[in-house]
Amino acid sequence: MLDADLLSGPAEQVAPLLLGAVLRHGEVAVELTEVEAYAGPRDPASHAFRGPTPRNEVMFGPPGHLYLYFSYGMHWAANVVCGPDGTAGGCLLRAGEVVDGVEVARERRHGAPDRDLARGPGRLTQALGLSQEHRGLDLFAAGPVRLEPVVDAHALEVATGPRVGVSQAADVPWRFWVAGSRYVSAYKRSPRAAP
DNA sequence: CACTAGATGCTCT
DNA sequence: GAGCATCTAGTGA
Numbered sequence: 001m002l003d004a005d006l007l008s009g010p011a012e013q014v015a016p017l018l019l020g021a022v023l024r025h026g027e028v029a030v031e032l033t034e035v036e037a038y039a040g041p042r043d044p045a046s047h048a049f050r051g052p053t054p055r056n057e058v059m060f061g062p063p064g065h066l067y068l069y070f071s072y073g074m075h076w077a078a079n080v081v082c083g084p085d086g087t088a089g090g091c092l093l094r095a096g097e098v099v100d101g102v103e104v105a106r107e108r109r110h111g112a113p114d115r116d117l118a119r120g121p122g123r124l125t126q127a128l129g130l131s132q133e134h135r136g137l138d139l140f141a142a143g144p145v146r147l148e149p150v151v152d153a154h155a156l157e158v159a160t161g162p163r164v165g166v167s168q169a170a171d172v173p174w175r176f177w178v179a180g181s182r183y184v185s186a187y188k189r190s191p192r193a194a195p
Numbered sequence: 196c197a198c199t200a201g202a203t204g205c206t207c208t
Numbered sequence: 209g210a211g212c213a214t215c216t217a218g219t220g221a
Contacts (some may be wrong), residue, residue, distance in 0.1 A: 003208090036213070038213075047206095051213070052205090053206075053207070054206085055205085055206060068212080069206090072212065072213095073202070073212095074204080074215070075215070076200075077213065079213090092213055094213085098197070120215070122216070123214090123215070164213070164214090165214070167212085188214095192211085192213075194213090195198090196220105196221085197219105197220090198218105198219085198220090198221105199217105199218085199219080199220105200213090200221105201216095201217095201218105202209105202214105202216090203215105205212095205216105206210105206211090207210095207211095208210085
């Protein structure tokens with residue numbers, strides 16, 4: 001059963017458990033197909049590696065809350081906070097399939113093909129209508145944004161590989177996705193990553 | 196289909 | 209001022 005207690009483990013152990021879970025905001029719901037683990041102080045690619053700042057402080061709080069950050073001047077990206085309260089960690093929600101509220105999601109994504117509605121971190125938050133006002137929300141409390149348990153866990157085969165776009169720890173295989181899913185973003189290595 | 200270039204603005208040093 | 213946990217539109221095949 002997926003709950004805040006389960007999320008208090010290390011990010012790289014929690015990440016695959018999120019696959020198949022559903023993130024819901026109002027009438028739009030996305031079934032997660034791809035996530036990445038960021039292990040705070042143990043992980044040079046994590047926003048929390050150098051300690052707490054105003055941006056990343058949510059990641060140092062209790063697990064099961066929503067860490068949002070603004071990226072590349074145009075996009076929001078969403079993380080589920082992992083690890084025990086006081087230790088930073090999180091799982092970036094990289095992609096999913098819109099399973100409810102498709103019409104609303106299409107409108108927000110300005111007519112993109114259904115496959116691309118939530119394929120990519122910025123697209124996923126746009127389809128769900130998430131932004132700074134949802135910062136820090138508890139995903140397991142009564143509230144506008146909720147994380148619902150996996151429906152059919154035993155049917156999932158998980159694949160792993162390096163994380164997209166990170167220049168540090170570029171070969172650590174902490175990206176997890178549903179093997180064979182069409183709703184998974186493309187891998188791209190950072191041009192700044194070490195060869 | 197594959198690949199590339201440029202937009203764009205917040206965050207931290 | 210440098211560096212991004214990205215996306216889209218453009219080109220060329």
